[in-house]
Amino acid sequence: MAYSEKVIDHYTNPRNIGTLDKSSSQVGTGLVGAPECGDVMRLQIQVGENGVIEEAKFKTFGCGSAIASSSLATEWLKGKTVDQALAIDNMEIVEELALPPVKIHCSVLAEDAIKAAINDYRVKNGMEPLELEKSHH
Amino acid sequence: MIQLPIYLDNNSTTKCDPRVFEAMTPFFLEDFGNAASKSHAFGWKAEEAVDYAREQIAKVIGANSKEIIITSGATESNNLALKGVYEMYAAKGNHFITVSTEHKAVLDACKHLEKLGAEVSYLPVGEDGLVTVEQIKAAIKPNTVLVSVMYANNELGVIQPIREIAALCKEHGVLFHTDATQAVGKIPVDVIADQIDLLSFTAHKMYGPKGVGALYVRRKNPRVKVTAQIDGGGHERGMRSGTLNVPGIVGFGKACEIALQEMESEGARLRVLRDKLENALLQLEESYLNGHKEHRLPHTTNISFKYVEGEGLMMGIKDVAVSSGSACTSASLEPSYVLKNLGLDDELAHSSIRFGLGRFTTEEEIDFTIKCVSDAVNKLRDMSPLWEMFKEGIDLKSIEWSEH
Numbered sequence: 001m002a003y004s005e006k007v008i009d010h011y012t013n014p015r016n017i018g019t020l021d022k023s024s025s026q027v028g029t030g031l032v033g034a035p036e037c038g039d040v041m042r043l044q045i046q047v048g049e050n051g052v053i054e055e056a057k058f059k060t061f062g063c064g065s066a067i068a069s070s071s072l073a074t075e076w077l078k079g080k081t082v083d084q085a086l087a088i089d090n091m092e093i094v095e096e097l098a099l100p101p102v103k104i105h106c107s108v109l110a111e112d113a114i115k116a117a118i119n120d121y122r123v124k125n126g127m128e129p130l131e132l133e134k135s136h137h
Numbered sequence: 138m139i140q141l142p143i144y145l146d147n148n149s150t151t152k153c154d155p156r157v158f159e160a161m162t163p164f165f166l167e168d169f170g171n172a173a174s175k176s177h178a179f180g181w182k183a184e185e186a187v188d189y190a191r192e193q194i195a196k197v198i199g200a201n202s203k204e205i206i207i208t209s210g211a212t213e214s215n216n217l218a219l220k221g222v223y224e225m226y227a228a229k230g231n232h233f234i235t236v237s238t239e240h241k242a243v244l245d246a247c248k249h250l251e252k253l254g255a256e257v258s259y260l261p262v263g264e265d266g267l268v269t270v271e272q273i274k275a276a277i278k279p280n281t282v283l284v285s286v287m288y289a290n291n292e293l294g295v296i297q298p299i300r301e302i303a304a305l306c307k308e309h310g311v312l313f314h315t316d317a318t319q320a321v322g323k324i325p326v327d328v329i330a331d332q333i334d335l336l337s338f339t340a341h342k343m344y345g346p347k348g349v350g351a352l353y354v355r356r357k358n359p360r361v362k363v364t365a366q367i368d369g370g371g372h373e374r375g376m377r378s379g380t381l382n383v384p385g386i387v388g389f390g391k392a393c394e395i396a397l398q399e400m401e402s403e404g405a406r407l408r409v410l411r412d413k414l415e416n417a418l419l420q421l422e423e424s425y426l427n428g429h430k431e432h433r434l435p436h437t438t439n440i441s442f443k444y445v446e447g448e449g450l451m452m453g454i455k456d457v458a459v460s461s462g463s464a465c466t467s468a469s470l471e472p473s474y475v476l477k478n479l480g481l482d483d484e485l486a487h488s489s490i491r492f493g494l495g496r497f498t499t500e501e502e503i504d505f506t507i508k509c510v511s512d513a514v515n516k517l518r519d520m521s522p523l524w525e526m527f528k529e530g531i532d533l534k535s536i537e538w539s540e541h
Contacts, residue, residue: 003452011452017520034538035523036483038446038463038472042522059522063448063463067520112539 003064004098010068015075018057020044028121030113039066039106043113045077045085047121053077053085058113065103069093069110082118086130141456143502147342147495148291148319148437149460153388154344154496160391161346164384172381173372183383190390197393198317198336199327200353206373207386210350211318212242214337215285217352217377218314219246221363222283222335223255226312230280233257236268236297238475239287243316247285256280264480265429266295273302283312288320288336292462292475292491293428294437296320303332312361318342322396323404323434328353334361340385344496345392349385352377399496407494408435410503414492415440417507421514423527427476427489436494439476441485444524445517450490453513457506462489484533 003011022029026046033040039062046055056074060067072093077085093099093107112132119129144152164186172187174180191202208214219233235247237259247257258276262268273284284306289296299315306313314335320326321336322343328336339350354376355361369378415438418424423443439462442450447463462473463486472486481489492506518524526533 008452011449014520019525031522031536032539035533036487036538038448038483038487040522040538059520059525061444061449061521061523062446064452066446067449 006072006097007064007068007099010071010097011064014058014067014071016057016071016078017059019059020046020055020057025124026121028117028119028124030116030118030120032112032116033062033066033109035061038062039109041066041070041109041113043070043073043110043117045082045114045117045121047082051081051083053080053082062106062109063103065097065099065106066109068097069099069106070113072096073110073114077114082121085114086118088114139499139501139505143457143506145492145494145498145502145506146458146460147498148294148491148493150341150347151344151495152497153341153346154392154395156395157345157388157391161384161388164387168383170383172383173370183381186387187381187383190386193390193394194351194386195353197326197397198321198338198353199329201356204328204353204356206352206354206376207381207389208350208352208377209348209382210341211240211316211337211339212350214339214350214352215240215242215316216246217363217366218335218337219243219250219283219285220366221376222312222314222361223250223253224364225362226282230282231255232278232281234260234273234276234281234284236260236262236286237478238262238266238290238292239285240291240316240318243285243287262478265432266290266293266427266475266479267429267432268297268302270298270301270305274305277305277309277311281309281311283314285314285316288315288317288326289324289434290428290475291319292473293439293479294319294434295428296324296432296434298432299333300331303334306334307332312359319434319437322393322400323436325400328355334359335363340389340392343392343396346385346388349382349389351389403496404435407498410498410500411436411438411492411494413500414438414494414503414507418442418510421511424514425485427479427481436498437491439489439491441476441481441489442514443485443488444521444527445514446487447489449517450488450510450513453517454506454509457509459493460491462491463487 020027031042041060044057048054056077058070060070090107090111168182170179170183172183195202303313312334316337321338334355336353341347425441427439447461462476476486
């Protein structure tokens, strides 16, 4: 199975690898997946006072598609408001990266990571966590 | 100058040796006869070539040419051995013994036989990948007909104690079959000294063509018979019908002849290169060798790079063709059952890479691979959240991971 050019680009030059201070109230951290399943994503957002995501970082253990999905997600998150970020759908990632069917779960994981990071941020700032649809993958 | 990509997946298949290819070519355009045609020179020539090749094939395992049944490959040989013995010896019993790390061609043939009424014991292996004679002994019952244990494992390269197991089977009057696909042509295999009753092997793992293999079926002490699984013109003494693949058989014969001549020097050369690769990669922090270190093929190594996912790693070393125990591409998301059977965590199984060296592997290629793999592992660890946690001293087992 050949990878798409965009997957290769994100894998070779991943955007926004790194770690934000998870104890900061401005930072939301989402850690999803499991080592025994072969992919774990950690996605972090730093939200400014105006509710806009000013920084996003990730680290991923997984295949090229998982790395590319999380790299792309951090790119999309920057500059969005939290509400706009919530609207990101995994199928947009599938489309952008031209992921084959067996790799759709990578995009689902990236969407889960975004939502988990937002919820962490909400809870830290005294908001109710959002009810998340249970994703099946 | 080294040519990229580098091929280090020789347990999967091997390049045809140019000498083999050359031996095969006349049998496509000139000597194209059917070896079963007895009435003209085309047929005689083909038959003669097959007879000669059969001698070469028999010799590499120390057998007589009359004991070689040509098949389409090791999968068919395994199926014929297991299903053929089950049918032929139904009156004697219905119990088979095999091992959980066998190739799917053996495991799935056994599953098929279970549906037909066979009773199959799948013995576990130790963390070194080996089964013991004691385990086999404990599993033998009065209705045991056949024990099937692979000679060398395809993922790990570990060599099972074949001679001891075969001797035990003889003692108990049980037939012994071995899937020797990975071993024949690489290490000395002798059906007489090893007391093997049935042995499967194939050409394309030993620099021969794809689509041709053989099943050795012992003719004396005891005389072993299998029920044909493919019926037709009664070829191969009735045990496997179908027009013989003459060019393939000629190539298989040549491949066996070369292997027999060069096995010793080639094995010694590859062992040095394999050890160089393995030692260098095991220098990387948190990398582990899978399988027994000593009882092993000289050209294979299987290493887990903890906190790095195998498929992601293979993408990072795209100039080196290898295979991984990670099954990220398969729908099941299940990593290698062989590695899981060693008792490895799924996580380590996902992080494993098999390197299979071969006749055409050079030292320059190994040096390139060491550099390439080391760089990729380091790069991927820098972006692995698990590596970061490990470095912070967090026990990954203490984290509640989300199921998916």
